[in-house]
Amino acid sequence: xxxxxxxxxxxxxxxxxxxxxxxxxxxxxxxxxxxxxxxxxxxxxxxxxxxxxxxxxxxxxxxxxxxxxxxxxxxxxxxxxxxxxxxxxxxxxxxxxxxxxxxxxxxxxxxxxxxxxxxxxxxxxxxxxxxxxxxxxxxxxxxxxxxxxxxxxxxxxxxxxxxxxxxxxxxxxxxxxxxxxxxxxxxxxxxxxxxxxxxxxxxxxxxxxxxxxxxx
Numbered sequence: 259x260x261x262x263x264x265x266x267x268x269x270x271x272x273x274x275x276x277x278x279x280x281x282x283x284x285x286x287x288x289x290x291x292x293x294x295x296x297x298x299x300x301x302x303x304x305x306x307x308x309x310x311x312x313x314x315x316x317x318x319x320x321x322x323x324x325x326x327x328x329x330x331x332x333x334x335x336x337x338x339x340x341x342x343x344x345x346x347x348x349x350x351x352x353x354x355x356x357x358x359x360x361x362x363x364x365x366x367x368x369x370x371x372x373x374x375x376x377x378x379x380x381x382x383x384x385x386x387x388x389x390x391x392x393x394x395x396x397x398x399x400x401x402x403x404x405x406x407x408x409x410x411x412x413x414x415x416x417x418x419x420x421x422x423x424x425x426x427x428x429x430x431x432x433x434x435x436x437x438x439x440x441x442x443x444x445x446x447x448x449x450x451x452x453x454x455x456x457x458x459x460x461x462x463x464x465x466x467x468x469x470x471x472x473x474x
Contacts, residue, residue, distance in 0.1 A: 324441050327367045327393055329453035330473045331374070331433050332356040339466045341429075347421040349409045349429055351461065355386050357401040359437065359453065361393035367451065368392040369439030374455060376407050377432045379416045383407045388437070407431070428469060429461040 334353050342348035357374065361367045369392065376384040384407035393399035409420060423429055435455035442448045457473040 324443070324449040324451060325362055326451045327362070327437070327441075327453045328358070328360040329435060329437050329455040330358045330360070331455065331457045331459070331471070332358050333468060333471055336461065336466050336468065339461065339463065341424055341463050344421040344425045347409070347417050347424050349407070349420070349424070349463075351384075351407040351429075353405055355403045355405045355433075357386065357388060357403060359393045359399040359401070361395060361397060361399070361441075363395055363441045363443065365395050365441050365443035365447075366392050367439050367441050367453075369437040369453070372435060372437050374403075374433050374435035376405065377434065378407075378409065378412065378429070379419055380432075381412055381416055383409055383412070383431070386435075388435070392439075424463060427463045429463060431459050431461065433457045433459070 374386040386403040437453040460469040462469040
């Protein structure tokens with residue numbers, strides 16, 4: 259009986275190894291899939307960071323770059339023009355001055371009331387009033403002002419120059435002005451800006467028209 263018990267079959271110890279453990283061992287395909295997934299996440303994060311940097315640079319260099327709007331007199335038609343002679347020089351001139359305020363900023367330019375002085379040889383011969391207003395972002399504000407110019411207050415030494423100009427058939431005029439205001443971007447960022455006008459124009463006394471006009 260004892261010998262029978264000694265020959266009895268005993269199953270081998272499992273040593274903790276099961277079929278389910280074999281199935282959980284990662285394969286090469288699983289490792290490759292994980293690697294590709296990590297790569298996609300890395301590329302996505304890098305692309306997002308680059309996008310944020312580009313967006314920030316665009317905001318700083320383009321949107322937040324404040325520029326002074328351009329302040330100009332545009333081409334106009336002479337309504338009336340009367341002139342004297344070389345011996346008795348004088349002129350009276352009227353027209354509608356097309357004032358333009360070109361705002362290239364990404365925000366409106368609100369400016370205070372101002373004036374534009376029209377001069378002959380540095381002496382004021384007329385003035386245009388610019389009312390308080392604003393030029394919207396990326397647009398041009400158009401202001402039409404009635405202007406009358408007269409040489410009645412010119413000193414005698416300037417009158418001699420006017421006599422020569424009338425003899426040549428051209429009256430050379432200038433216009434100067436200054437607009438002070440604020441540019442506002444994204445409703446919160448504000449910066450004071452000043453726009454200057456400096457234009458010269460030549461009026462042909464024969465054709466009673468603007469012969470040339472230039473602004474800086």
